[in-house]
Amino acid sequence: MTEETKILLSEKQIPEKWYNIQADLPVPLPPVLHPGTRKPIGPADLEALFPMELIKQEVSTEKWIDIPDEVREIYRLWRPSPLIRARRLEKALGTPAKIYYKYEGASPAGSHKLNTALAQAYYNKKEGVKRLSTETGAGQWGSALSIASSFFGLKCTVYMVKVSYDQKPYRKIMIQSFGAEVFASPSDKTAAGRKILAEMPDTSGSLGIAISEAVEDAAKHDDVKYALGSVLNHVLLHQTVIGLEAQKQMEIAGDYPDVVIGCVGGGSNFAGLAFPFVADKISGKAKNLRLVAVEPSACPTLTKGAYAYDFGDTVGLTPLIKMFTLGHTFVPPGIHAGGLRYHGMAPLVSHLHKLKLIEAVSYLQNPVFEAALLFAKSEGIIPAPEAAHAVKCAVDEAIAAKEAGDKNKTILFNLSGHGHFDMAAYDAYLSGKLKDVAFSDDEMRSALKSLPQI
Amino acid sequence: MTEETKILLSEKQIPEKWYNIQADLPVPLPPVLHPGTRKPIGPADLEALFPMELIKQEVSTEKWIDIPDEVREIYRLWRPSPLIRARRLEKALGTPAKIYYKYEGASPAGSHKLNTALAQAYYNKKEGVKRLSTETGAGQWGSALSIASSFFGLKCTVYMVKVSYDQKPYRKIMIQSFGAEVFASPSDKTAAGRKILAEMPDTSGSLGIAISEAVEDAAKHDDVKYALGSVLNHVLLHQTVIGLEAQKQMEIAGDYPDVVIGCVGGGSNFAGLAFPFVADKISGKAKNLRLVAVEPSACPTLTKGAYAYDFGDTVGLTPLIKMFTLGHTFVPPGIHAGGLRYHGMAPLVSHLHKLKLIEAVSYLQNPVFEAALLFAKSEGIIPAPEAAHAVKCAVDEAIAAKEAGDKNKTILFNLSGHGHFDMAAYDAYLSGKLKDVAFSDDEMRSALKSLPQI
Numbered sequence: 047m048t049e050e051t052k053i054l055l056s057e058k059q060i061p062e063k064w065y066n067i068q069a070d071l072p073v074p075l076p077p078v079l080h081p082g083t084r085k086p087i088g089p090a091d092l093e094a095l096f097p098m099e100l101i102k103q104e105v106s107t108e109k110w111i112d113i114p115d116e117v118r119e120i121y122r123l124w125r126p127s128p129l130i131r132a133r134r135l136e137k138a139l140g141t142p143a144k145i146y147y148k149y150e151g152a153s154p155a156g157s158h159k160l161n162t163a164l165a166q167a168y169y170n171k172k173e174g175v176k177r178l179s180t181e182t183g184a185g186q187w188g189s190a191l192s193i194a195s196s197f198f199g200l201k202c203t204v205y206m207v208k209v210s211y212d213q214k215p216y217r218k219i220m221i222q223s224f225g226a227e228v229f230a231s232p233s234d235k236t237a238a239g240r241k242i243l244a245e246m247p248d249t250s251g252s253l254g255i256a257i258s259e260a261v262e263d264a265a266k267h268d269d270v271k272y273a274l275g276s277v278l279n280h281v282l283l284h285q286t287v288i289g290l291e292a293q294k295q296m297e298i299a300g301d302y303p304d305v306v307i308g309c310v311g312g313g314s315n316f317a318g319l320a321f322p323f324v325a326d327k328i329s330g331k332a333k334n335l336r337l338v339a340v341e342p343s344a345c346p347t348l349t350k351g352a353y354a355y356d357f358g359d360t361v362g363l364t365p366l367i368k369m370f371t372l373g374h375t376f377v378p379p380g381i382h383a384g385g386l387r388y389h390g391m392a393p394l395v396s397h398l399h400k401l402k403l404i405e406a407v408s409y410l411q412n413p414v415f416e417a418a419l420l421f422a423k424s425e426g427i428i429p430a431p432e433a434a435h436a437v438k439c440a441v442d443e444a445i446a447a448k449e450a451g452d453k454n455k456t457i458l459f460n461l462s463g464h465g466h467f468d469m470a471a472y473d474a475y476l477s478g479k480l481k482d483v484a485f486s487d488d489e490m491r492s493a494l495k496s497l498p499q500i
Numbered sequence: 501m502t503e504e505t506k507i508l509l510s511e512k513q514i515p516e517k518w519y520n521i522q523a524d525l526p527v528p529l530p531p532v533l534h535p536g537t538r539k540p541i542g543p544a545d546l547e548a549l550f551p552m553e554l555i556k557q558e559v560s561t562e563k564w565i566d567i568p569d570e571v572r573e574i575y576r577l578w579r580p581s582p583l584i585r586a587r588r589l590e591k592a593l594g595t596p597a598k599i600y601y602k603y604e605g606a607s608p609a610g611s612h613k614l615n616t617a618l619a620q621a622y623y624n625k626k627e628g629v630k631r632l633s634t635e636t637g638a639g640q641w642g643s644a645l646s647i648a649s650s651f652f653g654l655k656c657t658v659y660m661v662k663v664s665y666d667q668k669p670y671r672k673i674m675i676q677s678f679g680a681e682v683f684a685s686p687s688d689k690t691a692a693g694r695k696i697l698a699e700m701p702d703t704s705g706s707l708g709i710a711i712s713e714a715v716e717d718a719a720k721h722d723d724v725k726y727a728l729g730s731v732l733n734h735v736l737l738h739q740t741v742i743g744l745e746a747q748k749q750m751e752i753a754g755d756y757p758d759v760v761i762g763c764v765g766g767g768s769n770f771a772g773l774a775f776p777f778v779a780d781k782i783s784g785k786a787k788n789l790r791l792v793a794v795e796p797s798a799c800p801t802l803t804k805g806a807y808a809y810d811f812g813d814t815v816g817l818t819p820l821i822k823m824f825t826l827g828h829t830f831v832p833p834g835i836h837a838g839g840l841r842y843h844g845m846a847p848l849v850s851h852l853h854k855l856k857l858i859e860a861v862s863y864l865q866n867p868v869f870e871a872a873l874l875f876a877k878s879e880g881i882i883p884a885p886e887a888a889h890a891v892k893c894a895v896d897e898a899i900a901a902k903e904a905g906d907k908n909k910t911i912l913f914n915l916s917g918h919g920h921f922d923m924a925a926y927d928a929y930l931s932g933k934l935k936d937v938a939f940s941d942d943e944m945r946s947a948l949k950s951l952p953q954i
Contacts, residue, residue, distance in 0.1 A: 050511045051576040057504050122505040123588075123880050134577075152606060154880025156920070196877050216670065216923035223873060223882060223926050419677060423650050426577050426608025428677060466610070466920035469670035472677050 051133060053295040055126035060118055065286040067321045067394060068279065069109035070328050075279075075397055076368040079355060084500060087365050094265050095272040097173040100166065103280040111283065117164050120197060124153045124160075125287065129295035135424040136444065143447035143455040144301060145440055148292045148319055149427070150462045157430065157463030158315045159190035159275055162284035166273045167194035176269040177201035181231065181256030183311065184384035184432060185210055185217025186463055187275030192226035202226035203270075205233060205259040207387070208251035209380040217467045231256035238262050238361045252377045253311075253388045254360035261363050276312025277358060277392045285318025288460065293322055296458065302332065303458035305443055309435035310339040310348065310406070311385045313392030315462035321394075324403055337404040338443075339395060340435040342414075343484040345378040347371065347391045348399050348406035350485055352493070355500045356390060366498060369396040372485065373493030379483045381411055382471035383431040389493075407439060410482040414438045415475035418465070430463035431471050437461070505587060507749040509580035514572055519740040521775045521848060522733065523563035524782050529733075529851055530822040533809060538954060541819050548719050549726040551627040554620065557734035565737065571618050574651060578607045578614075579741065583749035589878040590898065597901035597909040598755060599894055602746045602773055603881070604916045611884065611917030612769045613644035613729055616738035620727045621648035630723040631655035635685065635710030637765065638838035638886060639664055639671025640917055641729030646680035656680035657724075659687060659713040661841070662705035663834040671921045685710040692716050692815045706831045707765075707842045708814035715817050730766025731812060731846045739772025742914065747776055750912065756786065757912035759897055763889035764793040764802065764860070765839045767846030769916035775848075778857055791858040792897075793849065794889040796868075797938040799832040801825065801845045802853050802860035804939055806947070809954045812844060820952060823850040826939065827947030833937045835865055836925035837885040843947075861893060864936040868892045869929040872919070884917035885925050891915070 068075065077086035089101045096104075103111060113121075132145040150158035170178060178200055182188030188204040195202035204226050211218060211230040221228050231251050232239040238258035242249060249255070257274070264272035274281060296302055306323050308316030316339050326332040339348055347370045356371040358364035370391040372378075378387040391399075398404045411431075418434035420441065421427070429437050440459040447455040465472065474480050522529065531540035543555045550558075557565060567575075586599040604612035624632060632654055636642030642658040649656035658680050665672060665684040675682050685705050686693040692712035696703060703709070711728070718726035728735060750756055760777050762770030770793050780786040793802055805824040812818035814828055824845045826832075832841040845853075852858045865885075872888035874895065875881070883891050894913040901909040919926065928934050 052511065052578075054508055054510075056508075057506065123584075124506075130577075193880055197880075215927075216920070219923040219927045219930070220882065220920075222930060223876060223923075225877070422677060423679070426614075426647055426651075428674065464920075466670070466674075466918075469673040469677075469921075473669075473673045476673070476676060 051131055053129040053298050055291060055294060057122045059294060060121050060125050061113065061287050061290040063110040063112055064283045065290060065322050065325065066106055066109055066111055066283055067324060068107045070325050072328065073401060075393055079366040079500070081357065081362060081365055084366070091365070095261065097169045097175060097271060099169040099173065100280045103283055104278060114168055117168050120164050126291045127152055129292055131299065132425055135421060138420060138424045139441065139444050139448065141444040141448040142453040143444040143457055145444055146296070146299065146458045147461045148288055150288060150315065150460065151427065151464035155186065155190035155193050156466065157186040157190065158285060158288060158318060159187045160193060161287055161318065162275070162281045162314065163190035163194035164197065165284045167198040167200055170271050171198040171200055175200065175271045177203060178273045179203045179260045179263040179270050180273045180275065181205045181253060181260045183207050183210055183253045183387055185214050185221070185467060186385055188221045188228065189217060191273055192221045192224040195226060196224040203263060204228045205231040205256040207231055207253060207256050207384060208249070210384040213470050214467055231259050233259060235259065236262045249377065250380045252360060254374055257359035258361035258363055261359060276314040277390065279394055281314050282317040282321065282392055282394055285314050286321050288318035289320060289322035292319060292458065301456050303335065303456050305336040305338060305457050307338045307340060307436050307439045307457065307459035309386060309432050309462065310341050310391065310395060311388045311432060313395035315460050317392060317395055319460040320404065324398060327403060338439055339404055339406045340439045341406065341408045342381055342383055342386050342435065343408045343410045344381045345372065345387055346408040346485050347389065349408045350490060352497065353396060353400055354497050356497055358390060366500065367393050369393050370399065373496035375496040376489065376493050381483065382468065382474065383435065385432040386435065409435055409438050410484065411480050412475065412482050415472065415480065417441045427461065428465040429461055430465045431468050433462045505585055507583040507752050509745060509748060511576045513748060514575050514579050515567065515741050515744040517564040517566055518737045519744060519776050519779065520560055520563055520565055520737055521778060522561045524779050526782065527855060529847055533820040533954070535811065535816060535819055545819070549715065551623045551629060551725060553623040553627065554734045557737055558732060568622055571622050574618050580745045581606055583746055585753065586879055589875060592874060592878045593895065593898050593902065595898040595902040596907040597898040597911055599898055600750070600753065600912045601915045602742055604742060604769065604914065605881065605918035609640065609644035609647050610920060611640040611644065612739060612742060612772060613641045614647060615741055615772065616735045616768065617644035617648035618651065619738045621652040621654055624725050625652040625654055629654065629725045631657060632727045633657045633714045633717040633724050634727045634729065635659045635707060635714045637661050637664055637707045637841055639668050639675070639921060640839055642675045642682065643671060645727055646675045646678040649680060650678040657717060658682045659685040659710040661685055661707060661710050661838060662703070664838040667924055668921055685713050687713060689713065690716045703831065704834045706814060708828055711813035712815035712817055715813060730768040731844065733848055735768050736771035736775065736846055736848055739768045740775050742772035743774060743776035746773060746912065755910050757789065757910050759790040759792060759911050761792045761794060761890050761893045761911065761913035763840060763886050763916065764795050764845065764849060765842045765886060767849035769914050771846060771849055773914040774858065778852060781857060792893055793858055793860045794893045795860065795862045796835055796837055796840050796889065797862045797864045798835045799826065799841055800862040800939050801843065803862045804944060806951065807850060807854055808951050810844060810951055820954065821847050823847050824853065827950035829950040830943065830947050835937065836922065836928065837889065839886040840889065863889055863892050864938065865934050866929065866936050869926065869934065871895045881915065882919040883915055884919045885922050887916045
C-alpha cells in the first residue's frame with residue numbers, strides 16, 4: 047500500500063505481451079461477413095487493407111501476444127502511464143469513495159491512440175508498406191498515426207472529419223508537423239468523398255464517411271495500407287497495455303476496483319482499460335466487478351442501437367460486422383466529443399455487452415463539460431471532451447456512493463486524453479452555446495431501415 | 501546507473517526546501533531603488549504589491565527556504581517531473597554526446613510556471629488577499645496563476661499581451677476555464693493601458709505594458725496583490741525545485757552535466773534548473789561547468805543589452821532594478837516565443853552573467869523551429885516556442901561534440917513547456933511565414949537613451 051498520489055511503474059514493467067480477450071470469451075465472436083457474398087471472410091479478403099501480421103492478430107485466439115521490442119522501446123518515451131489517485135476530486139465531491147484514473151494523456155499524441163498507432167506502423171513497415179491511409183474524428187488518432195508513421199519512416203494521409211477539421215485547426219497543424227498530409231472529409235480526393243459531396247455539399251462529415259475515403263485510398267494503391275484507430279480486434283488488443291499496467295498499479299495501491307469506466311466511440315480506450323479486468327470477471331476472480339462504457343446521448347450506440355450486421359463505413363466498402371449500430375448512414379450531430387461520433391461499436395465491446403459482461407450509460411454534453419471543469423479545478427488536467435464522459439460517470443458513481451453511505455467503493459476510470467486541442471469546445475460550454483441533443487426515436491426508425499438484410 | 505529512458509523520483513523526493521542562491525553569491529546583488537527617491541527600497545515599499553512572506557523571500561540570504569506542506573501537496577499532482585534521456589534525438593544527430601532534458605511541460609499548466617504560481621497563491625491566501633492581478637505573455641504564466649488561484653480559492657485577473665491574446669485564443673480559454681478574467685493588454689481597464697492605447701492604438705502590446713496594467717490594478721485595490729511570473733528573486737527561488745530534482749536524477753543516471761541550458765525571457769526556468777548547479781560551480785564541485793542562457797535574437801537582453809538600472813515595466817511604475825536591459829520602452833517584435841519578449845532580465849541572472857558565472861547565446865526564430873521539429877520527430881513532444889530555444893542550443897552543443905570528436909560530453913536542458921497552445925506558430929513556420937528579425941544597432945542606441953539616469 048502506497049501513499050503516493052501518482053502510482054508509477056518502471057519501464058521494465060511495461061507489459062511484454064498484449065492480452066487477447068478472444069481467448070477467454072464464453073461464446074466466440076460472430077463471424078465477419080464479406081460485403082458482396084455475405085459469407086464469412088478469410089485473411090485474403092483483408093490483404094488489400096492490412097499487413098498479414100495484423101490480420102492474424104484480428105482472428106487470433108491466443109491469450110497473450112508478444113509486443114515487439116521496437117514498439118516497447120518507443121512505449122518507453124511515456125509508458126508506463128501513471129495511475130493517479132484523485133484525492134482532490136474526492137474531497138471536492140465529499141465522497142467516501144476512492145477514485146483512481148489511468149492517465150493516457152501524457153503520451154506525445156495526447157491520448158491512448160499512440161499505443162496502437164506504433165504497433166500498426168511497425169507491422170506495416172516490416173511488411174514493406176510505404177504509406178498509411180486513415181481517418182480521424184477528433185484528431186487524436188490522426189495525431190497518433192502521424193507520430194508513429196514519422197517514427198517508422200512511413201508516409202501518412204489523414205482524412206479528417208470536416209467538423210473537426212474546422213473546429214480543431216491545431217490538431218491539423220500537429221498532424222502536419224509530423225509530416226503527414228491532411229484532407230477535410232468528405233474530400234474531392236476519393237470517389238466516396240465526391241459522391242457524398244454531390245449528395246450533401248454542406249455535410250459536417252462523419253467517421254463513417256472518412257473511413258470510406260481512407261479505405262478507398264488504400265484499396266486503390268499497392269504500397270498503401272489502411273490503419274484504423276478503433277473498433278477492430280487488433281486495435282483493442284494493442285490498447286490492453288493500459289489495463290495490464292493498471293492492474294499492477296492497483297495492486298501497489300492495495301486496492302481493486304468495484305467499477306471500471308471508460309468512454310466509448312469505437313470502443314478502444316474502454317477496451318484497453320477494461321478487458322484485463324473483464325478477464326478477472328470471467329475467471330471468477332472478480333465476480334461482482336462492474337464495467338461501464340460511457341457514450342454521448344447524441345450517438346448512443348450501446349444504449350439505443352440495434353445489435354445487427356452492419357457496415358463499418360458510410361458508403362458500404364467494409365466487411366459486415368455484428369455490432370451495436372445506429373445504422374451506417376447515420377451522421378451524428380456535430381457534438382464536441384468528435385471521437386465518439388461513430389455509428390457503430392467494436393464487435394468485441396458489442397459482444398460483451400450482449401453477454402451482459404459490461405454495461406453502458408449515456409450523457410448529454412453540458413453535464414459532461416460541467417463534470418470536466420470540476421475535474422480540472424480539482425486535479426488540474428483539462429480532459430478531452432471524449433474522456434470527460436468517463437469523468438462524468440466516475441463523478442456520478444462517487445456521488446452515488448456518498449448518498450448510499452457506501453464507504454468501500456473503489457472507482458477506476460480511463461482519462462484517455464487531455465483537452466489542450468479542444469478549448470473551442472470549452473469556450474462554447476462556458477459561453478452557454480453547447481446544445482444538448484439526444485438521439486430520437488425517428489432517427490432510430492430510420493437507422494433500422496438502413497441496416498443491410500442478412 | 502540506470503538504463504531507463506525516463507528517470508523518475510517518488511513524491512517523497514519532492515524537495516522540502518527551495519535553494520536560495522543569494523546565500524552563495526560571491527558579490528551581493530546591487531540594491532533595488534525607489535522609482536521616486538532613487539534610494540534603496542525597504543519591505544514597506546513593496547507591501548502594496550506583495551504579501552510580506554514573499555517580500556521576505558525576495559531579500560532573504562538564507563540558503564534554504566522551507567516549501568509549505570500545502571504547496572508540496574499540490575506539487576504531487578505532477579512532481580517530481582521526469583528527467584528524460586533523449587536517446588532518439590542523440591541517434592538522429594549521430595552525436596556521441598548524452599542529452600538529458602528535464603520536462604516541465606507535464607504540469608497541469610503545461611509549463612514550469614505552476615511551481616511558483618502555487619507558492620505565490622498560497623502566501624497571498626494566507627495573508628488574506630482576495631484577488632491576484634498579473635500579466636501574461638505567451639499565456640503560460642496566466643494559465644498557471646489561474647490554476648493556482650482556483651486551487652487556493654482566490655480571484656484572478658490576467659492582462660494578456662495583445663499579440664498573444666490574438667495568436668493564442670486557446671490559452672485565453674484555458675485561463676477562463678479555471679475561473680479567471682482575461683483582458684487583452686493594453687486594455688481600457690487601467691490608466692496605464694488607456695495612456696498607451698492613446699499613444700499607440702495599433703500596438704501589439706508587450707510584457708512591460710501588461711506589467712504596468714497589472715501593477716496599477718493591484719496598487720489601486722486594498723485586497724488585491726500583484727503576482728509576477730518571472731524576474732523577481734522569490735520567483736526564481738520557487739523554480740529551484742527543477743534543478744534540485746534534476747541533480748538527484750542525474751545522480752541516479754550516473755552522470756553529471758558539462759553544460760546546463762535554459763531559455764530566458766525573464767529568466768525563471770533557466771534559473772530554476774541552473775541555480776542549484778551554479779552552486780556546484782561556486783563551491784568548486786564543478787569548476788568547469790558551463791551554464792547557457794538562450795534568448796531570441798529579436799530580444800537579446802543578455803547578449804546585446806546594457807547592464808544598468810531600469811524599470812521593470814514600460815510606464816515606469818516599478819522600482820528600479822540593476823539588470824541587463826534593452827530599455828523599458830522597447831517593444832519587441834511579435835515573435836512567436838511570446839514568453840521571451842521582455843526588455844529586461846532577472847537581476848539574479850543578470851548578476852551571474854556580469855560575474856561570468858553563466859554565459860548567453862541568441863538565435864533567430866526559423867532555426868529554432870527547425871530544431872523543435874527535429875526534437876518532436878525524435879522524442880514525440882512538440883516544444884513550446886520558448887523552450888525550443890533551449891532545444892536549439894542543446895542540438896548545437898551535441899553537434900559541436902560530434903564535430904570535435906568529444907565522446908564524453910553530457911548536455912542537460914530544460915524543456916520548460918509543451919507547444920500544444922502554440923500550433924499557430926508551427927503553422928507559420930511550416931508555411932514559410934516566420935520572419936527572422938534581429939535586434940538592430942539603431943534599436944540599441946534608442947534603448948540606451950531611454951534608460952533612467954541614476
